[in-house]
Amino acid sequence: MYRESWEKDFMQSYIGLEDNFLLENGYLVARLEEIVLAAAAPAWFSEEDINEIFRIMHTIKSSAGIMMYENISILSHKLEDVFSYLRKTYPDNQPFEELAAGILKTADFITAELIKIQSSASADGDSTDIITYLGRLLDKMNEDSESPVPEQAYEIPNQFYIAPKAGTAKKYYHIKVFYRLGTEMSNVCAYSCVFALNDITDEIIYKPANLENNDSAGEIMRNGFQLQFSTLSRIEEIKEIIESSSGEKEFEILDSSIEEYYRGFPESGVPDLVINLDDDWTDPDELVAGAYVIKKEGGKIKSMSGVPARSLPKQEMFQISFDKVNELFALADRLREEAGAVTGFGAGNDGTTNDAYGISNALTETVNELWRLVNSIKKVQFKSLFQKMDRAVYDISRKLGKVVQFNPESEEIEIGRNIADLLTETLIHLIRNAIDHGIEDKETRKAAGKNAKGAIELTAGVDGEEISIVIYDDGCGLDSKKIFAAAEEKGLTDGQEIDKYNAQDIYRFILMPGFSTKERVTEYSGRGVGLDIVVQNITSLGGRLYIDSQLGEWTEISLRLPRN
């Protein structure tokens, strides 16, 4: 059993290369999209943009190459090549729209592949179409140029990384064995247990380690015998092996990890956890470090495992700011100190009694702070959803041939990560409606004396216990007469006359399932999927929706969502 010190050092950084690849490239691809969207208004990539895109593609190319994701790597190379050309020539006639389309296609392709890798599917996407597209674009730029730049061939990387085969990984276990009171020579029993387990594992570490020494028997009886190992065997087999080894005992099989394995056992004297749900700890004198008991239900083996080898999907990851990690660490550190004070409570070395009230207050305060911080980590800034909306506006307006200026604005509002996706999807649905049904085409707008560029404004703010989100467009507005006629035709009006309804009530008809006054069905806002889905989503988030409009001038949809 050898354990070199460097291994422990290296193991301190636990995140695997593949996880890091996913995280880093996910960030880079989002950045690509951000650059394109920011450059869309001037319709021009600055030198700075060009350099950054070039660097991003170079980074993705290299890491994907090492990871053997050749489709990503070769595509990234091609886009890098395009931007290498732009970097060298910086031409005056930059084909912005074509370049932007190429970058977004590339970004979307890589995103799709990253999702596959994340969920352990094979990243088998075919990027040849996009490569061809970029190749043609490069050729065309070269033709138009007075100083053509030769194409750079893709070079196969000279170092590779192979991620561990998913699903077949050895599982790590941490086992605690407690021999029945009065067991003689428990060290020998423990040895027989280690010996038996040797068949199903390469290496076992255990505590106490000096089993040939009879003194270890005492420690085993007091604190139990602990083992850590990895194996491909199933948990039933492990149970059987331990049961068949010498001595009457109870044991507990805990899931562990390679990290924990390399960390080894906690330093002696430091209890890892005090778990005793049955006893009433009224007498603090009993609470001395090391005197902890891990209780099990009467004779039953409490297994926290029993699940077959953890198969993927892998964990979902998100980025967290260093500040928050530092705060988290500081709080954890404080908790540790305060927990130490509680454990040592009443047993002060200097003979003084500790201040129970003070300790308890400090502990409560720290726990509350920790709760608040962890809670905030679970949230995201509402503003962070804007990029997806920006991208939607970019795609939809181009597809529909409309010119739209999207202006999102928000106060500092935090929303739960769990509802972020649904909310984004819902807002994009509303924005899509606004572009498709609200904003008129250029000619119509000009004829109506409006700015050729349509405007969509999204404004979010906090109002008491509610979040208010307003989406405004300066399009054609809602025609209450048309809406009413359609509602009447669909039998939604109870046979009442139009003058019995106020405008708000009439607008609400468009929220009903299946309602649509739009004759043309487009890819983006088809007849079937209507505002009723939006209403459903908003209701599921505990919110409400209002509509207001001025025919020919504007439409405004307001959402009210509870803050929590």
Add this chain to the structure above:
Amino acid sequence: MRILIAEDDFASRKFMQKYLTNFGDCDITIDGEEAVEAFKMALEDNEPYDLICLDIMMPAMDGYQVLKVVREIEKENNRTGDEAVKIIMTTALNAERNIKAAFDMGCTVYCAKPIDLDKFEEVLKKIGITVEK
């Protein structure tokens, strides 16, 4: 094709040997020190290895030490570029720091265990290790 396998775990060793025999003659060592000896001998006999498969956690000398020594010896003998032996590290250690360290020291492939054989085969092709006819 001459192949050297350095692996202390019996099962892994047997597996690697069986698998790599298709690609060439395999020599086996069970610790790092022996692996360095074998490498030196092959070089002196003018029959250098084309591929070394190194476990990282080995007694006597670990995989990193072997990697470092091998690359140093090659440098002294001006065996760089295409002449340098291809080195595949096979290991259960899969933290980024381990991998970066191995790449910095000049390993060709870092292969985390359990080995993904499809990718392993793909990588052998990429680094020019092909089945002998």
